[in-house]
Amino acid sequence: MNYKRSSELFEDAQKVIPGGVNSPVRAFKAVGGHPIFIESAQGAYLYDSDGNKYIDYINSWGPMILGHAHKPVVDAVIEKAKKGTSFGTPTEIETKIAELAVKMVPNIDKIRFVNSGTEACMSAVRLARGYTNKEKIIKFAGCYHGHSDSFLIQAGSGAITFGSPNSPGVTQGTAKDTLLAKYNDLESVRQLIEANKNEISCIILEPVAGNMGCIPPQDGFLEGLRSLCDQNDILLIFDEVMTGFRLAPGGVQERLGVNADIITFGKVIGGGLPVGAFAARSEIMDYLSPIGPVYQAGTLSGNPLAMAAGLAMLNELDQNRRIFESLDKKTAYLHAGIANALKSNNVKHTINRIGSMMSIHFTEQPVIDFESAATGNTNTFKEFFHGMLDHGIYLAPSAFETWFITEALSYKDLDDTIAAVNSIAKNL
Ligand SMILES: *Cc1c(COP(=O)(O)O)cnc(C)c1O
Secondary structure, eight states, rough: OOHHHHHHHHHHHHSGGGGGSSSSSSSSSSTOOOOOOOEEBTEEEEEEEOOOEEEEESGGGTOOOTTTTOHHHHHHHHHHHHOOOOOOSHHHHHHHHHHHHHHTTTSSSSSEEESSSHHHHHHHHHHHHHHOOOOOEEEEETOOOOOSSGSSSSOOHHHHTTTOHHHHHHHHTHHHTTTEOOOOHHHHHHHHHTTTTTTTTEEOOOOBBBSSSSSSTTTTHHHHHHHHHHHHHHEEEEEOOTTTSSSSTHHHHHHHHHOOOOOEEGGGGGTEEEEEEEEOHHHTTTTTTTTTOOOOOTOOOOOOHHHHHHHHHHHHHOOOHHEEEEEEHHHHHHHHHHHHHHTTTOOOEEEEETEEEEEEEESOOOSSSSHHHHHHHHHHHHHHHHHHHHEEEEESSSSTOOOETTHHHHHHHHHHHHHHHHHTTTTO
């Protein structure tokens, strides 16, 4: 494939944008080469500035669960834009999407909209601290909750890929309030709670991890966290920015049957526009300004275009719940095909999957936490990534990312993907 135009665009971008990208995960630093500049997208496909076509498994890192330029979403945004793009006042559509989200997601009464997953998680933790009047938080190594200071401690994919899991610029004062546990290891949580009696406001986690590859919780892990929280007056925060409206209409709470106290959203809920949200029962949410003492705000929060996109997306997911079954089936099909192709070429690997999230790790070990995810062979991944790219398959340029399956993928696309794996696996 020819990447000439992308390479020129990258040269220009680097002169005025640090590293040429507005989010580090878009860089190809971990895999070598330069990023590909996308011109347009439709359904399951991306088209780059050189005219190459790709089957897309990033899908804007999650939002495009129904495919790119999905007509109901695009139409909703165009219609709204004609009526003005922002007023800084309440609008009816904010209540409509809130009502729908509250209906779809178990165990929440109220929801507040923000502009990104980062903002949602940052605000959720502030709310938890205000509500419990305690300062420390527990997070898990390899989980990502956006780039706000408290979370840049062993922070998952982007940070791992770029070798700065603990970012400079985060003060020691902030870092000392973030305690680090091991994913799928209840004992590590128990010890932290014991050593910090009555000081922990909340435990935040990805209830299915997606930022160190895809790592589902082992049996009893979420249930165990739930009871540790109940016993110790700690709020449990599920960061469902990736899993919300993806693993089930009601996210992980519905799919795995464990409830959290505060849930954060992003990605799918915005239909591809910048949206995040956090939600809880009324007694917690009413702690927020203007009726409660915890301050949180946003000039463009609940923006009409963003709400229109999100509402169109959620409406479709709510009304057509077979989408979730169909996504599961497609992902299982892809999983089986790829596993078979790698196995018959003797490539050591582990594939994790739940619902429409999947990741391939080039290691024989079971991948259950950050340490085991880190045993993957990064050189093999590099070759795999570039091999797939040359076959027109667009994967995330990092071994620590989840593949996002979209309903727009046809079985022919999946077969083409499996065929690509077959043809490059010999040389891995
Ligand atoms: C993407 C992501 C975030 C951050 O969301 P942004 O919109 O990128 O700020 C937070 N948590 C999880 C689990 C995510 O996957």
